[in-house]
Amino acid sequence: MKKKQTQTEPAITLSAGPVGVYPRVLRAMATPVQYDFDPYFQEFYENVNDKVSEALRIDYPALIMHCEPAPGIEAAAASLISKQDVVLNLASGVYGKGFGYWSARYNKELLEIEVPYNESISPDQVDSMFAKRKDISVVSVVHHDTPSGTINPIEEIGKIVRDNNALLLVDAVSSWGGMNIHPNDCCADIFITGPSKCLGGAPGLTIMAVNERAWQHIDNNKDAPFASALSLSDWRNAWRHDQPFPFTPSVAEMNGLNAVIDNYLEEGPENVWARHRTTASACRAGIRAMGCDLWAVDESIAADTTTAVRIPDGVEDESLRMTARNIFGVAFSSGRNETLGKLLRIGHMGLVAQPIYALIAITALGGALNHLGHNVDTAAGIDAATKAIVKDASA
Amino acid sequence: MKKKQTQTEPAITLSAGPVGVYPRVLRAMATPVQYDFDPYFQEFYENVNDKVSEALRIDYPALIMHCEPAPGIEAAAASLISKQDVVLNLASGVYGKGFGYWSARYNKELLEIEVPYNESISPDQVDSMFAKRKDISVVSVVHHDTPSGTINPIEEIGKIVRDNNALLLVDAVSSWGGMNIHPNDCCADIFITGPSKCLGGAPGLTIMAVNERAWQHIDNNKDAPFASALSLSDWRNAWRHDQPFPFTPSVAEMNGLNAVIDNYLEEGPENVWARHRTTASACRAGIRAMGCDLWAVDESIAADTTTAVRIPDGVEDESLRMTARNIFGVAFSSGRNETLGKLLRIGHMGLVAQPIYALIAITALGGALNHLGHNVDTAAGIDAATKAIVKDASA
Amino acid sequence: MKKKQTQTEPAITLSAGPVGVYPRVLRAMATPVQYDFDPYFQEFYENVNDKVSEALRIDYPALIMHCEPAPGIEAAAASLISKQDVVLNLASGVYGKGFGYWSARYNKELLEIEVPYNESISPDQVDSMFAKRKDISVVSVVHHDTPSGTINPIEEIGKIVRDNNALLLVDAVSSWGGMNIHPNDCCADIFITGPSKCLGGAPGLTIMAVNERAWQHIDNNKDAPFASALSLSDWRNAWRHDQPFPFTPSVAEMNGLNAVIDNYLEEGPENVWARHRTTASACRAGIRAMGCDLWAVDESIAADTTTAVRIPDGVEDESLRMTARNIFGVAFSSGRNETLGKLLRIGHMGLVAQPIYALIAITALGGALNHLGHNVDTAAGIDAATKAIVKDASA
Amino acid sequence: MKKKQTQTEPAITLSAGPVGVYPRVLRAMATPVQYDFDPYFQEFYENVNDKVSEALRIDYPALIMHCEPAPGIEAAAASLISKQDVVLNLASGVYGKGFGYWSARYNKELLEIEVPYNESISPDQVDSMFAKRKDISVVSVVHHDTPSGTINPIEEIGKIVRDNNALLLVDAVSSWGGMNIHPNDCCADIFITGPSKCLGGAPGLTIMAVNERAWQHIDNNKDAPFASALSLSDWRNAWRHDQPFPFTPSVAEMNGLNAVIDNYLEEGPENVWARHRTTASACRAGIRAMGCDLWAVDESIAADTTTAVRIPDGVEDESLRMTARNIFGVAFSSGRNETLGKLLRIGHMGLVAQPIYALIAITALGGALNHLGHNVDTAAGIDAATKAIVKDASA
Incomplete structure (x- = not known):
């Protein structure tokens, strides 16, 4: 009677919520x-x-x-x-x-x-x-x-x-x-x-x-x-x-x-906010360096808790997310209603508001885009994000 | 800033819900x-x-x-x-x-x-x-x-x-x-x-x-x-x-x-219902034998999942429940609105729908009533409930 | 390949260890x-x-x-x-x-x-x-x-x-x-x-x-x-x-x-010791009042953490424990080596070092002995244990 | 009396055991x-x-x-x-x-x-x-x-x-x-x-x-x-x-x-072994591509469950691992006794035997080496590891 679960869990979830629970x-x-x-x-x-x-x-x-x-x-x-x-x-x-x-x-x-x-x-x-x-x-x-x-x-x-x-x-x-x-x-x-x-x-x-x-x-x-x-x-x-x-x-x-x-x-609220900010900054730096566009018209209005990335022309939303999930084990959020299909969201909330997850996001997103034939410069993304992380760590 | 918890948990909760979770x-x-x-x-x-x-x-x-x-x-x-x-x-x-x-x-x-x-x-x-x-x-x-x-x-x-x-x-x-x-x-x-x-x-x-x-x-x-x-x-x-x-x-x-x-x-629904029924029957038998009244006018309409006991004249609801809780470690439910103050409820649900909890209920309720000066025959209650349990176990 | 578990867990375990974990x-x-x-x-x-x-x-x-x-x-x-x-x-x-x-x-x-x-x-x-x-x-x-x-x-x-x-x-x-x-x-x-x-x-x-x-x-x-x-x-x-x-x-x-x-x-060590002592005292009072013998030659050397009860002549150890377990859902410990078959042990440790468990022990042990045809006065046991509990609660 | 924990947990542990538990x-x-x-x-x-x-x-x-x-x-x-x-x-x-x-x-x-x-x-x-x-x-x-x-x-x-x-x-x-x-x-x-x-x-x-x-x-x-x-x-x-x-x-x-x-x-043992193998292969490909040496004289004797990387001359073991941990949140294992100080170990066991963790390892290790002034080509590492992952995913 009981149906067997056929889907497996993604290795890492970078959603805009619900998020992984501590x-x-x-x-x-x-x-x-x-x-x-x-x-x-x-x-x-x-x-x-x-x-x-x-x-x-x-x-x-x-x-x-x-x-x-x-x-x-x-x-x-x-x-x-x-x-x-x-x-x-x-x-x-x-x-x-x-x-x-x-x-x-x-x-x-x-x-x-x-x-x-x-x-x-x-x-x-x-x-x-x-x-x-x-x-x-x-x-x-x-x-x-x-x-x-x-x-x-x-x-x-x-x-x-x-x-x-x-x-x-x-x-x-x-x-x-x-x-x-x-x-x-x-x-x-x-x-x-x-x-x-x-x-x-x-x-x-x-x-x-x-x-x-x-x-x-x-x-x-x-x-x-x-x-x-x-x-x-x-x-x-x-x-x-x-x-x-x-x-x-x-x-x-x-x-x-x-x-x-x-x-x-x-943990201390100030510390919590700081790691959300560092993760988001590094992620945004990487996204831009790899050749993708932020959804926000101006980075100053991008949230520290979610990075919305405009889906490049010629790439299909669902394929992109499923490629990232199936090949790289990383689940992202889609848009919702009017933004559905136009953007992909990388959550930086709670457990995954840690800089390494910015690098994971860039690696998986870059890997997926390249796999789908949309060439991006993942290496530049990793480099820019790493620099942002190192800078904040030294601050 | 953080207030310290002063209340301790009861040793055993026999409530009408929420109940102890498996x-x-x-x-x-x-x-x-x-x-x-x-x-x-x-x-x-x-x-x-x-x-x-x-x-x-x-x-x-x-x-x-x-x-x-x-x-x-x-x-x-x-x-x-x-x-x-x-x-x-x-x-x-x-x-x-x-x-x-x-x-x-x-x-x-x-x-x-x-x-x-x-x-x-x-x-x-x-x-x-x-x-x-x-x-x-x-x-x-x-x-x-x-x-x-x-x-x-x-x-x-x-x-x-x-x-x-x-x-x-x-x-x-x-x-x-x-x-x-x-x-x-x-x-x-x-x-x-x-x-x-x-x-x-x-x-x-x-x-x-x-x-x-x-x-x-x-x-x-x-x-x-x-x-x-x-x-x-x-x-x-x-x-x-x-x-x-x-x-x-x-x-x-x-x-x-x-x-x-x-x-x-x-577990098997039939088995689950059976242990709720045995526990309730034993509890009701004990309650009556000890000299208390069921709230229900007729035992045939008493639920297998909750035994409501009429609070004897001269006994105060809150004192009774707090005595059972503080001296014997057993928490019962009170009535609600129109039934508040008139009855006390012994839950038989889930985890505690096991015969031994009928005996616990009788022991704690009997002990509390006697402690408050309302004499009941706990021994007769235990005896009647035990007989009911043994009978069901032998069936 | 996987064998199905046929045994069910006892409702309550009063062992001399391993005990229930908080x-x-x-x-x-x-x-x-x-x-x-x-x-x-x-x-x-x-x-x-x-x-x-x-x-x-x-x-x-x-x-x-x-x-x-x-x-x-x-x-x-x-x-x-x-x-x-x-x-x-x-x-x-x-x-x-x-x-x-x-x-x-x-x-x-x-x-x-x-x-x-x-x-x-x-x-x-x-x-x-x-x-x-x-x-x-x-x-x-x-x-x-x-x-x-x-x-x-x-x-x-x-x-x-x-x-x-x-x-x-x-x-x-x-x-x-x-x-x-x-x-x-x-x-x-x-x-x-x-x-x-x-x-x-x-x-x-x-x-x-x-x-x-x-x-x-x-x-x-x-x-x-x-x-x-x-x-x-x-x-x-x-x-x-x-x-x-x-x-x-x-x-x-x-x-x-x-x-x-x-x-x-x-919790405070003194509080922990006190509830072990109260539980053991009440249990021993009940055991004696119901007509059973403590194993210890003198109650002064009985532990506050385990009550060893001499198994009455004519009663078989394994039958007694399995009756208590199967009918009343309460598991006790047997003796070990030289004491095996001669005594039954009621643990008062950790979670179950609460007075209500003394009453549970007496009820289940008394019920099991009576069921096996060895008559004991469970009511007297409950009464004596209850008095001991009330006395300690009022102290 | 209680000392406060001053160390925080690493975001991700890639140890050779004990490993993260499912x-x-x-x-x-x-x-x-x-x-x-x-x-x-x-x-x-x-x-x-x-x-x-x-x-x-x-x-x-x-x-x-x-x-x-x-x-x-x-x-x-x-x-x-x-x-x-x-x-x-x-x-x-x-x-x-x-x-x-x-x-x-x-x-x-x-x-x-x-x-x-x-x-x-x-x-x-x-x-x-x-x-x-x-x-x-x-x-x-x-x-x-x-x-x-x-x-x-x-x-x-x-x-x-x-x-x-x-x-x-x-x-x-x-x-x-x-x-x-x-x-x-x-x-x-x-x-x-x-x-x-x-x-x-x-x-x-x-x-x-x-x-x-x-x-x-x-x-x-x-x-x-x-x-x-x-x-x-x-x-x-x-x-x-x-x-x-x-x-x-x-x-x-x-x-x-x-x-x-x-x-x-x-999960199926064959599936479990396969993801250990894919993760290890991708990791080794990345490590070599970025310009680091495997510890094993020959890749054919490298385990599918741990990648041991020779620590480059001029880099100090402890600094390397602490940099990876403190800046990138990734904990690696050191060597032991005779191998201590000479190699660093990336565990691919259990939960983290998933390809994305090979990329994480390369990113964090590359980032740490570069931060310590030992230049490696992280981008080439990511690229080689990604190719290995994609190849196995397509197989």
């Missing part, structure tokens, strides 16, 4: 599952929540939702955005654009600034929009739009939003923990992230920072869901050891999250 | 997390889905939702029930009653048969209701209403519902896998369960059987959610190795589910 | 294995060794041997005992007696004090022997002779040995970590123990405390093995991060040992 | 530890032993010793070799030479053929020795002398030994499971290997094939150890479910071994 976190997920109403687990949950707050660098309690960030973001939209809200959605990629669809279910009016998916939103555009529309009450933006591997300047944008007295919702799922960005750095009122990207945890939880301004807005939203998968409020006080959970939390994922955060804090 | 399943959850779009994982997911179908004894694909059963049931309500539906909700406990609130968000009209929470729904009541209301299109019922530890006769109810051409939604979260009940046994059109009760898995996934009749109803429901945590349709084809996931599945939970189902099928 | 330790054993010559592992090894010294309460480096304690003890005999040594072996059980055979391979002369295997060595006997034989250079004694479940008064014995200027070798494999005994408490020159008994680790390592006096004796023993499984000297400095290992250490076992010691130190 | 095996090592005398474990042990026999392709029971192969080989020497034996030891490297020292403790006379440690033993030399010495009763040889990364032609040697009616003892610790070699292929009477090299298990067990001829020789050796860490006989029948263990087996290591063998048999 062994310590995998082991933590094998911790015996405790009864959620037992005092032991209730205290444990509060302690984990505290550590998440510490990692987010906020002085109010973090909010953990027991679902992957996509439904977590949907829940944030459903809870925050009301029929009174004019929402400005900033779309520089597939994920940013997608938020607009969720917003539109709840808002009074949806405004949008959209740029080509290899560019980023300019703070000036946001400024101009506010100049025209004083009634914008909520702004939504993705920090790292993963399907493009590009970054928006959310510190500047956040300042503008706050100055205009609107609320800012930030999706930092695939940058937080790999880059130096926190809720307060960008004046986010709701900041959404998760453990399964740069922190090297498993997918299944959403981490949020929801500040007092946002909670008030939610409290005033009479259509905000309750007793629902889409409700933030249900979980607002669930972190307290003396409060019940609205439904059973994902106990094993919490055990994993505990290790994820310990891992991050013990 | 070691094999815990280890499976520590399997390296694969990229969800990699062919390896896509094939793995399809294989797990197939095995879930086999365990459900259905000949159509099972549906796995990446959330705990509570939001899973909410999603089923949101997807199935439309503004055209007259819903008959059968409420014999807290969970049954709760479904009515979800139904009411979506239905045209909610009818309800409610019985005291220590009784069960009679098929005759359902029959009579259909006689009065030919327009009932959906019936919802909980098999094992966990906060009461009682069972509804869903095979008979299911037959009536099918004969009246309505759809039946069954919550079998805390009975399936511990008792002989499957979607087809009770003519369920949507049958909802999960891995974290009788199957000894972690909480975080919902398992559903949605048959063709139910999918048609959902397809015809123009308000059925899509691109949402509440959408069943989003996931309908996600099990196929050549179809994308609507959002990232909980990879580690899928690794756990794979082991959960293997464990169940390899 | 989940935390099991997880630690799943830590990625590092290259033993890598600086990371070398530093890790030194740190673990330091923690072992701390747990042994010695101010010199502990010695870890990469084998189970039986070959570890053989190695100690081979390394320490020379053709110049007159060895006094104290034999109050199978293990004590066994040491004499190893000693005899190396010593000049073997003297022995042997008592019936349900009694313990009296310090007066040792004193008298020294009075007669000034030339005794080495004394060997087992603290807890596991096959008998009895304890020797090694603090008093140790003082006598030291006063007579002989060396003392102590086997404390199945008492250290469960009782308050350390090398310096008993003037041991070589103190041998391991992680797989009271500390709830896996079998595969030996922990030793070898003091300077013992090392000098070994250095002077020109027949002491080197480049050998039997050599203590090979490993003397291997703990240092800058020294090589004589052969590959058991890396996974070291990962487990690290967690074993953390677990012990974090 | 995740499946790590998880298996976290299996709950069972009581060794319980029928469940006794049956399990027999089943594992059967599978080891299958993997060794022998039709008599395998012998598992509960220690690392170094003491395992010592035990084989101690058990097999008697005062009547003339032993011919074949020394083509540090490990081969080392066996002579053990042999000399037990034999009547030690003969030795020794070649430079970058060469291998020629069958002709063995033939000539037998022509001179008809009284040779035991021959000992290492298949893969790991500190040199070189292979001896043991099939031919074995035939000569058998024809001369002597016994052959083979150390195949670091080749078996990675290359096509089995006891019967080389007429070995004692064939010694282990799980922690090519099979990707943890160090801590020795696997042996001891045939009837060898057991007879041992039985006739009146000095063969018993009740000892050095005794093979003690364990001869311990694999049988109805026989006791001479001392406690390493239960967790047995759980690991079970997974190690399943892993090997399920």
Whole structure:
């Protein structure tokens, strides 16, 4: 009855997430599952929540939702955005654009600034929009739009939003923990992230920072869901050891999250960001030197956590990735929706945010392109990436 | 910064869920997390889905939702029930009653048969209701209403519902896998369960059987959610190795589910049910012999997976559970909402569905009651439970 | 080709070792294995060794041997005992007696004090022997002779040995970590123990405390093995991060040992000993109250880590243990060699050194005896054990 | 008290063992530890032993010793070799030479053929020795002398030994499971290997094939150890479910071994050997193309499981390995004793016997050499290795 697995695992995965999970976190997920109403687990949950707050660098309690960030973001939209809200959605990629669809279910009016998916939103555009529309009450933006591997300047944008007295919702799922960005750095009122990207945890939880301004807005939203998968409020006080959970939390994922955060804090966030940066810089240097193009119009907006490479003309996306996987044992991510087929993504997150993986990526990608008849100069790529690695190691 | 854990774990947990997870399943959850779009994982997911179908004894694909059963049931309500539906909700406990609130968000009209929470729904009541209301299109019922530890006769109810051409939604979260009940046994059109009760898995996934009749109803429901945590349709084809996931599945939970189902099928479902039954019978025999009352009005409606014991007059619920936990190291479950404070629950699920745990329960509960000054005859309880165990072992 | 496992695991194991391993330790054993010559592992090894010294309460480096304690003890005999040594072996059980055979391979002369295997060595006997034989250079004694479940008064014995200027070798494999005994408490020159008994680790390592006096004796023993499984000297400095290992250490076992010691130190040794003592006291009270006899002639010499119960006349050892296992799911240990068939052993070590397991032992043993037609008063046993537990909990 | 770990783990380890352990095996090592005398474990042990026999392709029971192969080989020497034996030891490297020292403790006379440690033993030399010495009763040889990364032609040697009616003892610790070699292929009477090299298990067990001829020789050796860490006989029948263990087996290591063998048999030995061979070939091609020298005088005697690279003049061993580790995150093995400082070893065993790791090795080694001022042509190395990989993938 049982079908046999015919596919084998790739030797090395350099995806844009889910990523390989730190062994310590995998082991933590094998911790015996405790009864959620037992005092032991209730205290444990509060302690984990505290550590998440510490990692987010906020002085109010973090909010953990027991679902992957996509439904977590949907829940944030459903809870925050009301029929009174004019929402400005900033779309520089597939994920940013997608938020607009969720917003539109709840808002009074949806405004949008959209740029080509290899560019980023300019703070000036946001400024101009506010100049025209004083009634914008909520702004939504993705920090790292993963399907493009590009970054928006959310510190500047956040300042503008706050100055205009609107609320800012930030999706930092695939940058937080790999880059130096926190809720307060960008004046986010709701900041959404998760453990399964740069922190090297498993997918299944959403981490949020929801500040007092946002909670008030939610409290005033009479259509905000309750007793629902889409409700933030249900979980607002669930972190307290003396409060019940609205439904059973994902106990094993919490055990994993505990290790994820310990891992991050013990290594030192600055050290973690540095190795993401070094790996990405070396990778980008190599990609360019070998004769490939970055997807981002400008390297300055390329994320430290994902390198998106434009697929050369005449090369087919699927063939390229399968060649890298089947001959060299290295799995890359494809694009998504509008970027699918146009770019290939090399993840630098968690475990593989180590310089050697930049060299592996270049070797495997170069090898695959050459094998498919698209000649690139892998040697130049390796050389440039090596120089970047050596330079950072000597710094 | 890090707070120290002050509470210690109980030596033994006999909860009504989440329950202790089989070691094999815990280890499976520590399997390296694969990229969800990699062919390896896509094939793995399809294989797990197939095995879930086999365990459900259905000949159509099972549906796995990446959330705990509570939001899973909410999603089923949101997807199935439309503004055209007259819903008959059968409420014999807290969970049954709760479904009515979800139904009411979506239905045209909610009818309800409610019985005291220590009784069960009679098929005759359902029959009579259909006689009065030919327009009932959906019936919802909980098999094992966990906060009461009682069972509804869903095979008979299911037959009536099918004969009246309505759809039946069954919550079998805390009975399936511990008792002989499957979607087809009770003519369920949507049958909802999960891995974290009788199957000894972690909480975080919902398992559903949605048959063709139910999918048609959902397809015809123009308000059925899509691109949402509440959408069943989003996931309908996600099990196929050549179809994308609507959002990232909980990879580690899928690794756990794979082991959960293997464990169940390899032990043999009939063997699993038998040890749940023996443990529950022995426990109930002991409870009665020691001078305590079962919560259920009649032992015939007591679940094989949870023994609910009426808390004797003069004994305080919290004190009783904390005494059992602190002196004897055994954690029990309390009631929930209306049953809170009135009963204590001894779980017989998964790992602890072994006769020795019936003896442990009686010893710890008896010891705690006596310690609190409520004299019970623990010796008689042990004796009766032992006799029941020996009888089953000799059978 | 692969044979199917036909035996199932017992629900609960109350053995005298190997015992159930703490989940935390099991997880630690799943830590990625590092290259033993890598600086990371070398530093890790030194740190673990330091923690072992701390747990042994010695101010010199502990010695870890990469084998189970039986070959570890053989190695100690081979390394320490020379053709110049007159060895006094104290034999109050199978293990004590066994040491004499190893000693005899190396010593000049073997003297022995042997008592019936349900009694313990009296310090007066040792004193008298020294009075007669000034030339005794080495004394060997087992603290807890596991096959008998009895304890020797090694603090008093140790003082006598030291006063007579002989060396003392102590086997404390199945008492250290469960009782308050350390090398310096008993003037041991070589103190041998391991992680797989009271500390709830896996079998595969030996922990030793070898003091300077013992090392000098070994250095002077020109027949002491080197480049050998039997050599203590090979490993003397291997703990240092800058020294090589004589052969590959058991890396996974070291990962487990690290967690074993953390677990012990974090819980607090005094707390660990206390729960071993409470469990044993309650168990012994119950055993006697139900009408069974302890193996030990006097309860004062019964170990806190194992309760040896005399098998009643007319009951067959194997039947008794298999009845307890097959009907009640509880596995006990048999005796060994001379004690085999005469006693049954209930382990109180590590994970199961919790009072509830005393009640489980009594219930299962009582149930099994009654089932075999040997009537005991299980109820009285439960009652007496419960009283002992309550008394300790209130203390 | 607890010292903080200051060293971090290398990103990638390419050692000659201990090697990275397969995740499946790590998880298996976290299996709950069972009581060794319980029928469940006794049956399990027999089943594992059967599978080891299958993997060794022998039709008599395998012998598992509960220690690392170094003491395992010592035990084989101690058990097999008697005062009547003339032993011919074949020394083509540090490990081969080392066996002579053990042999000399037990034999009547030690003969030795020794070649430079970058060469291998020629069958002709063995033939000539037998022509001179008809009284040779035991021959000992290492298949893969790991500190040199070189292979001896043991099939031919074995035939000569058998024809001369002597016994052959083979150390195949670091080749078996990675290359096509089995006891019967080389007429070995004692064939010694282990799980922690090519099979990707943890160090801590020795696997042996001891045939009837060898057991007879041992039985006739009146000095063969018993009740000892050095005794093979003690364990001869311990694999049988109805026989006791001479001392406690390493239960967790047995759980690991079970997974190690399943892993090997399920992947298919021929597939496993093929990926070791491809990885080694690609690595050697790259090493030569970049301008480095293999240690082996002739590539035909280079092992498929380790590539030993001669350290270029002017480069210091320790600096080279630490540069590769600290800048590129890749840990290599050094030489051992006579080869220490003269060569660096790249392991191709288990998990990392995948072609991409050949590229990683070349990149990191090339990068480190260049960084130290010794210019090599990494690009040419990558190119040659890539070509070798592509060629094998297309085959």
